[in-house]
Amino acid sequence: MAGDGWSAGDGGSSVFGDQAGSAALLWGERGRPSRGPKPALSLERITRTAIALADLGGLGAVSMQRVAGELDFTKMSLYRYVPGKTELVALMIDTAMGEPPAVAPDAAWRPALRTWAGELSAVFRRHPWLLEAAVGPRVMGPHELGWTECALAALARTGLSGSEQLDTVVLVTGHVRGIAQITASMGVGSARGTHPEQVLSAALNELLVGRSDRFPALTSAVAAGAAECGRDQALEFGLERILDGLESLIARRAADASPDTARKAGTDGGDATTT
Amino acid sequence: MAGDGWSAGDGGSSVFGDQAGSAALLWGERGRPSRGPKPALSLERITRTAIALADLGGLGAVSMQRVAGELDFTKMSLYRYVPGKTELVALMIDTAMGEPPAVAPDAAWRPALRTWAGELSAVFRRHPWLLEAAVGPRVMGPHELGWTECALAALARTGLSGSEQLDTVVLVTGHVRGIAQITASMGVGSARGTHPEQVLSAALNELLVGRSDRFPALTSAVAAGAAECGRDQALEFGLERILDGLESLIARRAADASPDTARKAGTDGGDATTT
DNA sequence: CAGAACAGTGTCCATTGGATACAGTTTTCT
DNA sequence: AGAAAACTGTATCCAATGGACACTGTTCTG
Numbered sequence: 001m002a003g004d005g006w007s008a009g010d011g012g013s014s015v016f017g018d019q020a021g022s023a024a025l026l027w028g029e030r031g032r033p034s035r036g037p038k039p040a041l042s043l044e045r046i047t048r049t050a051i052a053l054a055d056l057g058g059l060g061a062v063s064m065q066r067v068a069g070e071l072d073f074t075k076m077s078l079y080r081y082v083p084g085k086t087e088l089v090a091l092m093i094d095t096a097m098g099e100p101p102a103v104a105p106d107a108a109w110r111p112a113l114r115t116w117a118g119e120l121s122a123v124f125r126r127h128p129w130l131l132e133a134a135v136g137p138r139v140m141g142p143h144e145l146g147w148t149e150c151a152l153a154a155l156a157r158t159g160l161s162g163s164e165q166l167d168t169v170v171l172v173t174g175h176v177r178g179i180a181q182i183t184a185s186m187g188v189g190s191a192r193g194t195h196p197e198q199v200l201s202a203a204l205n206e207l208l209v210g211r212s213d214r215f216p217a218l219t220s221a222v223a224a225g226a227a228e229c230g231r232d233q234a235l236e237f238g239l240e241r242i243l244d245g246l247e248s249l250i251a252r253r254a255a256d257a258s259p260d261t262a263r264k265a266g267t268d269g270g271d272a273t274t275t
Numbered sequence: 276m277a278g279d280g281w282s283a284g285d286g287g288s289s290v291f292g293d294q295a296g297s298a299a300l301l302w303g304e305r306g307r308p309s310r311g312p313k314p315a316l317s318l319e320r321i322t323r324t325a326i327a328l329a330d331l332g333g334l335g336a337v338s339m340q341r342v343a344g345e346l347d348f349t350k351m352s353l354y355r356y357v358p359g360k361t362e363l364v365a366l367m368i369d370t371a372m373g374e375p376p377a378v379a380p381d382a383a384w385r386p387a388l389r390t391w392a393g394e395l396s397a398v399f400r401r402h403p404w405l406l407e408a409a410v411g412p413r414v415m416g417p418h419e420l421g422w423t424e425c426a427l428a429a430l431a432r433t434g435l436s437g438s439e440q441l442d443t444v445v446l447v448t449g450h451v452r453g454i455a456q457i458t459a460s461m462g463v464g465s466a467r468g469t470h471p472e473q474v475l476s477a478a479l480n481e482l483l484v485g486r487s488d489r490f491p492a493l494t495s496a497v498a499a500g501a502a503e504c505g506r507d508q509a510l511e512f513g514l515e516r517i518l519d520g521l522e523s524l525i526a527r528r529a530a531d532a533s534p535d536t537a538r539k540a541g542t543d544g545g546d547a548t549t550t
Numbered sequence: 551c552a553g554a555a556c557a558g559t560g561t562c563c564a565t566t567g568g569a570t571a572c573a574g575t576t577t578t579c580t
Numbered sequence: 581a582g583a584a585a586a587c588t589g590t591a592t593c594c595a596a597t598g599g600a601c602a603c604t605g606t607t608c609t610g
Contacts, residue, residue: 015477027482036556037606058411063597076599077558085598135407136333137460145482145490151379152492163497164512165492171513178445185412202290207302207420217422217427217440224437237439238446241520246518311587312575338566351568352589360567 006083015151019139022081026141041073043081047091051127054092059129062092093134094141096127100150109250110243112154117176117239120147121232124180131181158246159253171242179235201225278503281358296358301416316348318356322366326402329367334404337367341469368409369385369416371402375425384525385518387429392451392514396507399455404458433521434528446517454510476500 006021016023030043050067064085068075079084082088101119103112124130148169154164204222212219281296291298305318325342339360343350357363376394378387399405415423423444430440479497487494 015481023482032564033556035554035608037558037559037608041557065597066601074559076560079599132407132410135410135456139478142489145493149490149493152496154494156495162496163508164500165496166500167512168516169508170453170457170509171450171516174451174456174513175446175449178449179454181410181449184447186372203414206290207298207415214417215424217431218420218424220431221427221437221440225439225441225494233438234442234445237442238449239519241443241446241524243520244523245516245518245520246522258310271548308587310577310585312577312589314588316589339568340566349590351591354568355588 015137019086019090019110019137022139025082025087026090026094026139037249039080041071041077041081043091044095045071046078046081046088047095050088051092051096054129054133055127059089059132062089062129078252089133090138090141093130093138094143096130097123097141097143097147099143100147103154104148105153107154109154109158110247113151113243113246114239116147116151116154117172117235120173120176121180121235124176125183128180128184131177131184158250160250168246172239175238175242176235179232179238182234284313291411291414294361294365294412297362297414300357300362300366301414312330314355316346316352316356318366319370320346320351321356321363322370323364326371329404329408330402334364334407337364337404339363364408365416367412368405369418371405372398372416372418372422375419375422378425378429380428382429384429384433385522388426388447388518388521389514391426391429392447392510395448396455396510397449399451400458403455406452406459434532435525438504443521447514450513450517451510454507454512454513457509480546 006024025043032039046067049070050062053066053070054062057129064075064078067088078088082091101116103116151169151172152165155168158165192257201222204218208215208219208222281299300318307314321342324345325337328337328345339350339353342363343353353363357366376391379393398476425446426447427440430443433440435443476497479493483490483494483497
């Protein structure tokens with residue numbers, strides 16, 4: 001009854017209703033009980049194997065049988081370490097995220113946030129299955145929370161309010177994810193290996209041929225943009241726009257706070273947003 | 276052999292390798308052959324039923340058996356209309372997206388893009404399963420392409436290049452998706468019904484209790500931001516930042532093109548981005 | 551040393567997406 | 581009219597999935 005080892009320690013009045021198992025695995029102490037035979041497997045080994053499988057064949061290639069087979073064990077033996085596949089995926093996510101990048105505490109917020117976004121993008125490029133795995137309601141693990149912490153630390157001295165800082169992290173994350181989404185979409189298919197944006201243009205062109213009257217703006221945009229396209233151009237473009245918008249807001253805030261030092265925080269204190 | 280009805284009409288030299296079936300279903304003419312009994316089902320009915328199931332119980336609640344059972348048919352009868360579940364999901368996506376919002380051709384780009392983002396957000400709120408369904412490589416349907424077209428039309432006269440316009444659409448879409456992601460994450464769980472951001476704060480607080488030394492920036496940001504938080508505040512905040520950044524770029528472009536009319540396109544021609 | 555706590559396995563089950571073969575219906579061709 | 585072809589819906593079968601449960605064997609503690 002109470003010895004399943006997965007239930008949370010407290011009485012259960014947690015906001016994580018069904019996901020207490022994930023929370024316990026992600027955050028709990030995993031002290032091995034000192035009775036019975038030593039486990040031949042480990043959570044780390046299982047998780048790493050599952051991640052390796054997902055890196056190769058996507059999240060669909062991760063099944064209990066395959067993970068167990070890769071380790072020369074039976075499927076059910078995994079359930080001694082993990083209460084279910086959902087929890088295994090949660091572990092995979094947090095392990096694959098890895099340690100957040102170290103930021104110098106005195107670094108300026110803009111380059112810090114830029115490298116943060118770049119590192120996050122690299123993580124998504126290394127583990128494209130994170131895009132399909134980290135959707136829907138789930139419990140954040142220590143690494144995932146660490147990434148958020150890292151970005152918030154960069155924004156601590158910007159004058160933004162707490163919720164604005166959180167919203168900023170959400171904004172940048174959403175952009176990086178969106179780009180990773182498209183990049184992953186182009187990494188498969190018949191034209192694997194060519195420049196990704198060319199594949200996108202090719203796919204769009206194939207759809208647009210004979211339909212340019214229905215999609216005139218798309219047609220002209222694709223035609224005009226097909227010439228110059230680099231790999232991470234979309235990521236850079238969006239990121240610069242976001243950072244520009246943030247800088248404008250931060251400068252405005254600084255100007256409101258102390259008008260005499262308005263030109264110090266940002267390069268420009270203009271009222272760029274006359275909504 | 277050649278009469279399966281799902282293969283593309285042409286020889287098959289398409290960039291959609293495995294997804295020719297989706298492309299044919301999404302874009303092809305679905306003229307009914309005039310031999311044999313009339314179909315008792317229709318693609319539209321199947322798709323609508325599947326969407327209704329997904330709206331209620333998520334994408335996981337959509338199985339061929341359930342859809343067929345809902346229609347009082349056998350599972351295999353659906354395969355007369357849809358080559359596989361992948362294609363059914365593709366149809367669900369494009370149907371759920373619906374018609375893009377109509378924009379006046381002479382509307383200013385900023386309000387147009389803002390309402391576009393709001394409508395997109397509403398779609399994601401109506402069909403949260405779109406977030407998990409529309410990941411990974413897939414074929415865009417006419418409605419999805421129509422949404423892109425709609426946004427590009429708003430950006431046509433901004434002076435942005437074709438790829439910049441496309442990158443802008445990707446940027447805004449990524450933000451809206453990111454917000455919808457978080458909103459959907461909070462729509463479930465034990466505290467369903469309360470204000471979503473309060474649930475997020477509660478979950479974060481539960482994780483942060485006793486660990487504020489490990490996540491100082493997060494702790495203070497959550498503490499400072501817990502007071503004032505509205506429903507769509509995160510969406511609005513990020514959107515305004517993006518639009519600010521875009522406005523800055525557009526104004527700079529206009530200034531470069533014709534310095535005398537610099538103050539016309541944007542409110543400010545300052546060099547806000549000294550990368 | 552005896553029993554409790556533990557690890558790994560074998561077996562079973564419901565459900566999933568899908569292939570295939572078949573019976574019944576409707577239209578077209580001879 | 582009659583026959584063959586094309587089409588619809590169904591029944592049956594299959595591999596793979598996540599997971600429950602009972603079981604054997606191992607190891608540490610009282």
